[in-house]
Amino acid sequence: MNFKFTNLFYLLTLVLFIASCSSDDSPKTPEVTIEKSDVIENYATIVFASYQEALADAEDLEVAINAFTTTPTDANFTAAKDAWLVSRESYGQTEAFRFANGPIDIDDDAPEGLINSWPLDENYIDYVEGNEDSGLINDATTFPTITKVTLVEGNQPGTEEASVSIGYHAIEFLLWGQDTTDPSEILAGQRPYTDFVDGGTASNQDRRREYLDVCADLLTDHLQLMIDEWEIGGAYRTTILAEDENTVLVNIITAIATLSKSELAGERMFVAYDNQDQEDEHSCFSDNTHRDIRLNLAGIANVYRGSYGTISGDSLEDLIIEIDAALGAEVSAQLAVAEAAVDATATPFDFAITDTAERVKVLAAVNALQDLGDKFVEGGAALGLSITAE
Amino acid sequence: MNKQNYVLVFILVTLLLNCQNDDDYVPLTAELNEQFSGGETTTFNVSSDAFSLQAANLEGDNALFFFTGNSLFNQNWVTAPASTTARDGLGPFFNARACSTCHFNDGRGRAPEIDGEINHGLLLRLSVAGTTADGGNNPDPIYGGQLQDQSVLDAVTEAGFSVTYTDVAVNYADGTSVTLRDPTYTINNLSYGDIDANVEVSPRVAQQIIGLGLLEAVPEATLLSYVDENDNDNDGISGKPNYVWDVESQSKKLGRFGWKANQPSIKQQVAGAFSGDLGITSSLFPDENCPTGVDCDDFINGGTPEITDENLNKVALYSSTLAVPVRRNYDDQNVLEGKALFNSINCTGCHIAKMESGSHEIPALENQTFRPYTDLLLHDMGNDLADNRPDFDATGNEWRTPPLWGIGLIETVNGHTNLLHDGRARNIEEAILWHGGEAETSKVAFMNLSSEKREQVIDFLNTL
Numbered sequence: 001m002n003f004k005f006t007n008l009f010y011l012l013t014l015v016l017f018i019a020s021c022s023s024d025d026s027p028k029t030p031e032v033t034i035e036k037s038d039v040i041e042n043y044a045t046i047v048f049a050s051y052q053e054a055l056a057d058a059e060d061l062e063v064a065i066n067a068f069t070t071t072p073t074d075a076n077f078t079a080a081k082d083a084w085l086v087s088r089e090s091y092g093q094t095e096a097f098r099f100a101n102g103p104i105d106i107d108d109d110a111p112e113g114l115i116n117s118w119p120l121d122e123n124y125i126d127y128v129e130g131n132e133d134s135g136l137i138n139d140a141t142t143f144p145t146i147t148k149v150t151l152v153e154g155n156q157p158g159t160e161e162a163s164v165s166i167g168y169h170a171i172e173f174l175l176w177g178q179d180t181t182d183p184s185e186i187l188a189g190q191r192p193y194t195d196f197v198d199g200g201t202a203s204n205q206d207r208r209r210e211y212l213d214v215c216a217d218l219l220t221d222h223l224q225l226m227i228d229e230w231e232i233g234g235a236y237r238t239t240i241l242a243e244d245e246n247t248v249l250v251n252i253i254t255a256i257a258t259l260s261k262s263e264l265a266g267e268r269m270f271v272a273y274d275n276q277d278q279e280d281e282h283s284c285f286s287d288n289t290h291r292d293i294r295l296n297l298a299g300i301a302n303v304y305r306g307s308y309g310t311i312s313g314d315s316l317e318d319l320i321i322e323i324d325a326a327l328g329a330e331v332s333a334q335l336a337v338a339e340a341a342v343d344a345t346a347t348p349f350d351f352a353i354t355d356t357a358e359r360v361k362v363l364a365a366v367n368a369l370q371d372l373g374d375k376f377v378e379g380g381a382a383l384g385l386s387i388t389a390e
Numbered sequence: 391m392n393k394q395n396y397v398l399v400f401i402l403v404t405l406l407l408n409c410q411n412d413d414d415y416v417p418l419t420a421e422l423n424e425q426f427s428g429g430e431t432t433t434f435n436v437s438s439d440a441f442s443l444q445a446a447n448l449e450g451d452n453a454l455f456f457f458t459g460n461s462l463f464n465q466n467w468v469t470a471p472a473s474t475t476a477r478d479g480l481g482p483f484f485n486a487r488a489c490s491t492c493h494f495n496d497g498r499g500r501a502p503e504i505d506g507e508i509n510h511g512l513l514l515r516l517s518v519a520g521t522t523a524d525g526g527n528n529p530d531p532i533y534g535g536q537l538q539d540q541s542v543l544d545a546v547t548e549a550g551f552s553v554t555y556t557d558v559a560v561n562y563a564d565g566t567s568v569t570l571r572d573p574t575y576t577i578n579n580l581s582y583g584d585i586d587a588n589v590e591v592s593p594r595v596a597q598q599i600i601g602l603g604l605l606e607a608v609p610e611a612t613l614l615s616y617v618d619e620n621d622n623d624n625d626g627i628s629g630k631p632n633y634v635w636d637v638e639s640q641s642k643k644l645g646r647f648g649w650k651a652n653q654p655s656i657k658q659q660v661a662g663a664f665s666g667d668l669g670i671t672s673s674l675f676p677d678e679n680c681p682t683g684v685d686c687d688d689f690i691n692g693g694t695p696e697i698t699d700e701n702l703n704k705v706a707l708y709s710s711t712l713a714v715p716v717r718r719n720y721d722d723q724n725v726l727e728g729k730a731l732f733n734s735i736n737c738t739g740c741h742i743a744k745m746e747s748g749s750h751e752i753p754a755l756e757n758q759t760f761r762p763y764t765d766l767l768l769h770d771m772g773n774d775l776a777d778n779r780p781d782f783d784a785t786g787n788e789w790r791t792p793p794l795w796g797i798g799l800i801e802t803v804n805g806h807t808n809l810l811h812d813g814r815a816r817n818i819e820e821a822i823l824w825h826g827g828e829a830e831t832s833k834v835a836f837m838n839l840s841s842e843k844r845e846q847v848i849d850f851l852n853t854l
Contacts, residue, residue, distance in 0.1 A: 099435070107438045107802055108495075121466055160509065161490055162466050254434065262444065266457035274458040275476050370453065388433050388446035388713070 034318045036245040042306050042313030043252055044237050048230040049308055050094045050299070055223040057087040062216040065171075069196065069209040077193035081175050081286070084168075088288060091116070091168065092295025094226075096303045099263070100255035103229040103236045111222045113156055113167075118282055120164035122173045125211075127202055129180055136165060137207050146210045148218055166215050169283070174212045176285035179278055183350040188287035250387055253316065253380040256300045257389035260338070261373025264296045265366045273362050278350045289349035297342050297369070301335060304376075320379040327382050334368070334375045341368040418726035425721075427795045427854065428601050428714025429747075429758030440715040440799045441496040441600050447754045448711050459708025462701055463489040463496075467668055469542045470692035476701070479692020481669040482545040483538035483679060485513045489663065489705070492596035496712055497796075497803040499596035501573065501813040505552045508540055511596040512813060513667065514551060514575065517779055518586045524635040525642070525782050530586050532682045536666045537577065544689065548681055549580045553593075555814075560823050563838045570823060572774070573814050582681040590779035590786075593812035594649050598796050598803070601762060602647065602656050603710030603755040605793065607747035608766070610644055616742065616765040627739045627828045629767040632790070634782040637661075637674045646766050649811045650781040651790035657706040664697055664705075671695040672702050710752060714760065714795050717853045728850025731843055735835035740765055740791040740828070763794035763854065772826020775810070787827060798852035818848050 064083035068076035098105050098112060105112035123134040136143045136154060143150055154165040164170055177191025194200030196209050229236035240248045268289070272280040281289045302308045306315025321328030342365045346352040352362050373389035380387035426432040431445035444456045462477065466487040470478040486492050492499040492511035499511010514537040517527035529535040533548055541547040555571035562568075575591055618629045632645035636654040643654035653659040658674060665675035672695045678686035697705075719725050732738065741763040750756050768788040778786035789811060797818065801807050807817045815821035825833040836844060 099437075099439070101435075101437050105437065105439075108805055110438075119461075119465060161464060161494065162488070250434070258435075258443075262457070266444075266454065267460065270454045271457045271461045274455070275461065277476055280461060366454065386434060388435070388443075 034314050034322050036249060036319065037241075038314040039306065039316060039319055040240060040245060040248050040252075042311070042315065043303065044230065044241065045313065046302055046306070046308040046311055047094075047097050048227070048232075048234075048237070049311055050090065050097070050302070051223060051226040051230055053090040053309075054087070054094050055220060055227055057083075057090045058216075058220045058223050061087045061171075062220055065212055065216040068193075069213050072193060072196040072209065074193050077175070077196070084171060084175055085286070085288060085291070088168065088283070088291060089295060091223075092292050093299035093302060093308075095263075095296050096256055096259055096299030098255060099258040100251040102240075102251065102255075104226060111225050114152065114222045115167050115219065116169070117156065117164040117167050118169050119162055119280070120169050120173070121162040122178060122285075124160075124163045125165060125170055125173055126208065128178055132202070137211050138204050140204070140207065146207055146214055148214055148221070151211070151214050151218065166218050168219065169285075171212065171215045171219070172283060172285045172288075174208065174215070179285055179287060179350070183278065183348075183354045186287075186348060186351055188348075189285040246383075246385055249316075249383065250380065250385045252303065253376055253385065253387050254389070256303050257373040257376035257380075257387060259296060260300055260369045260376065261389040264293065265369035265373070268296075269293065269362060269369070270366050272349065273353045273359065273366065276354055281349055281353075284350070287348035287350060290345065290347040290352070293345070293349065293365075294342055297339060300372075301339065304331075304335060316379070320382055324382040327378060331375045331379045334372045338365070338368040338372045341365040417723060418730065420721040420726060423759070424761065425717040427717055427761045428604060429760040431601070431604065431711070431713050431754060431758065431760070432716050433713035434716050436715050436718060436799060436802070438495060438803050441598050441712060441796060441803050443713045445603075445711045445713045445754045448752075449754065452707060452711065452752055452754065455704050456708050456711055458701075459704035459706070462697075462705050463493075463708055466491075467670060467692075470690045470696075479670055479696030481538075481540075481542040482684075482686065482689045483541050483548055483681070484669040485536075485538050485540060485667045487668070489668075492667070493599055495803045496600065497598045498800050498806075498808070499813070500804070500806050500808045501553055501593075501595065506550060512593055513537065513539075514577070515592040515594060515779065516585070517590045517592075518588060519590075526635055527590075527779070527781060530589050532582050533580075533585055534679050534681065536679070538666075538669070538679070542689065545684065546581045547579075548582065549577050549585075551575055551577045560837075562841070562844075564841060566841060568819060568823060570820050571814055571816070573812055582683050590777075592649075592777040592779040592781075595808075595811060595813045597649075597792065598800065599709055600712045600796050601714040601760065601793065602712070603750065603752055604714075604745075604747050604758055604760050605646055605762060605764075605766060606656055606710065607750035607752075607755040607758070608745050609748040612745065612748075613644065613646075613766050616767055625736065625739060626831050627736075627769065629740070629765055629769065630783065630788065632768050632781070632783045645782065645790075649789060649792070650784040651766060651768060652781045652784065656710050657702070660706045660709055661702060664702070670697050672697050673699050674702075707752070711754065714762075715799055718798070719853050722849075722853075724846055725850045725853050727843075728846035728848070731839065731847050732850055735839075735847075736832050737836075737847075738763075739832065740767070740769055741794055761795065764791045766790060769829065770827035771824075771829060774826050775824055777811070794851065794854050797854050818851050819844070822847075 061083040064080045068080040104110060122128055123131055126135040126137045128134055151165045156163055176189030179189040181187040192201050195202045196205055198205050228234055268282045278284050282292045283289045304316050306313050345361045345365050346358040352358045377387045377389050430447040433443045433446055435443055467477045467480040469480050491509045501512045502510045516530040516533055516535060516537055518530060520528045538548050539550050553573050553575050555573055558570040558572050560568050560570060616629050617631055621628045632651040633642045634645035634652050634654055636643040637658055645651035645654055647653040647659045661672045661674035664670040664672055676695055680686040742765045743761050743763055747755055747758045768784050768790055770787045771789050776787040780786055809815040809821040815824055822836055
């Protein structure tokens with residue numbers, strides 16, 4: 001082997017090694033000024049503020065419910081129902097943090113099932129039309145005492161997904177009762193407040209008061225778990241701020257895409273539209289489903305635009321626009337289209353899905369939300385992230 | 391070598407060290423796209439919802455009707471008459487009020503843990519010797535083809551059952567041992583007289599229902615190419631198709647679904663479950679099941695049939711298009727070592743990794759490359775696993791190779807790790823150790839591995 005050839009051999013080998021070492025490191029995207037870490041930090045700030053408000057509203061609800069069960073008057077009953085409606089305004093927006101492999105619903109032990117389980121079999125909780133003895137409230141044999149422990153244990157026992165004992169919708173059923181009215185009457189459930197008055201309507205009024213109090217108490221307990229996770233220094237907030245940024249962004253975008261395309265457009269709107277059944281409405285007792293839908297979308301918008309109340313910071317919208325301005329504009333436009341389509345649907349929702357003229361608008365909103373989910377996936381792809389809107 | 395050469399060698403060595411870090415062997419690499427177990431249907435969600443999401447590539451009306459199917463699958467059916475007309479007609483005799491009772495979160499059921507427990511996801515099929523005109527099992531003269539352990543309020547429940555276990559010790563080559571549990575079933579509280587003295591009982595646990603449409607879309611020729619009924623290749627593994635009764639075409643078709651591949655299509659599987667498990671009639675199975683001595687006409691039904699074809703098709707669509715979750719840690723060296731062992735001890739003789747789908751009425755399922763780890767064929771699994779109850783062409787010793795996708799997420803979704811047709815195996819290791827018959831050689835090979843290598847095989851399976 002002559003000298004020159006050996007040298008050439010070494011050089012070639014050297015070049016090959018350099019090439020093989022660096023092949024994956026070449027920059028594929030232009031340099032950006034919006035930092036992913038800032039987007040994630042702003043997201044965490046929004047999540048915490050949203051749960052804080054949800055907890056504050058749930059605490060107000062608990063106060064109103066305790067006032068009613070202590071002094072069960074029609075006025076106090078109305079005040080409790082109003083407080084429930086207010087509490088949904090903040091909680092509804094937090095649903096944009098579900099489906100993110102986060103602490104609200106990462107597994108079956110996560111608190112979502114304790115807070116917002118739906119759909120629920122109302123006859124698991126209390127009497128229904130045609131069965132005045134049904135439900136835990138009227139079953140002092142199986143459930144001699146109504147406590148936090150017994151109601152948590154009674155929530156979705158085994159594989160009974162719809163056997164929901166606690167959470168917002170359990171409280172809703174206790175406050176409104178079954179909605180047996182025709183949708184065209186535009187009326188919610190008509191439970192009389194005397195269901196909670198000793199010697200009033202239905203039986204087991206004392207157990208019903210107890211049950212309602214425990215549900216309200218548990219709701220604040222379970223929302224507090226989210227505060228613990230998301231406050232500064234909280235376990236989950238600390239985790240995601242230290243985690244691989246792309247992994248966190250995949251989770252955040254998957255969540256809003258899934259809520260938009262599947263949970264909201266599919267489960268909560270299309271199923272009710274297709275079955276034309278009040279039972280398939282999210283808040284079927286209070287006829288508040290139209291707010292649930294708008295609030296879920298507001299939550300999606302909060303996450304995408306990086307703003308909530310007075311909070312405003314680097315957002316997914318900023319990040320995607322910077323990478324691909326045209327696509328970013330499309331996503332923003334589709335979000336606006338979805339908001340307009342949802343706002344155009346009639347209230348209450350049971351009327352919107354049964355009235356022939358109104359049904360068209362519901363389907364248009366469903367389609368707009370599905371397209372929005374797909375756009376979020378495209379936006380994620382522009383960031384180099386693999387996402388499915390489930 | 392001159393000075394220049396020494397410099398080059400030095401640089402080269404430095405680069406080598408940089409590149410290879412601590413690895414002093416050639417690292418294994420994953421196959422391209424092997425993490426996408428369900429091809430383009432694959433979902434990236436690996437939470438407790440991992441089995442509950444629609445195929446990622448589902449489009450148009452299918453993507454919407456999926457949700458209606460979901461509601462019919464998940465929500466409880468109620469006794470007729472009821473204010474909900476879409477979901478009434480339960481029973482009169484049933485095992486569950488909803489599909490999701492047994493397939494909780496679209497996942498896997500388990501055996502009852504305490505006497506009298508219901509809604510766990512295990513049921514008992516019953517038969518007596520001989521076959522019906524279409525080749526199916528002869529039902530028990532009184533209790534029919536399946537024991538229903540619940541009933542509507544106005545009916546007296548057929549019976550219940552209990553399960554007890556006997557310990558079975560298994561010893562590894564390295565001296566360590568594992569204790570398996572061997573179940574015995576006792577039917578009790580019979581309300582309508584004695585069950586046949588020679589009744590054959592086959593316990594069946596509900597399986598996760600992910601990826602079923604992909605399996606339906608595999609061309610029959612592909613599955614038949616795996617058939618080796620007479621073991622001509624002498625690997626100890628035969629592979630036999632089950633030909634079963636297809637109600638819609640009134641003819642024999644290749645069976646693909648169920649523990650013994652006794653259902654030819656997802657639609658028939660769904661209609662069969664509505665009939666046998668929930669007591670909901672359909673156009674495929676229009677008759678209610680009542681034990682001898684009970685007139686089904688004494689009970690108000692939920693319509694004729696109780697589930698409309700439109701809704702049955704939506705549940706079938708739903709059951710066909712549940713996404714398969716993406717694999718986790720699929721390219722860890724440890725996992726890739728486990729995968730190589732899984733191949734080398736010929737687990738893949740039956741648990742075939744990769745398949746391709748052909749045409750299907752649901753476009754999202756067409757022409758996908760996916761990884762179910764099954765051949766959908768029947769295999770003799772030995773006497774220890776036998777239910778001794780034939781099912782069309784399946785003998786009492788034969789079972790269909792179950793797909794393994796999703797196996798590592800059952801704990802996340804269902805809170806247990808129980809496997810096999812009756813949930814007797816409490817984890818993957820126990821399930822492997824129950825393998826016998828055609829799988830005996832592979833099992834023995836597994837048992838002869840070091841504990842570290844056995845762990846690698848299990849780690850690999852947990853990424854599926």
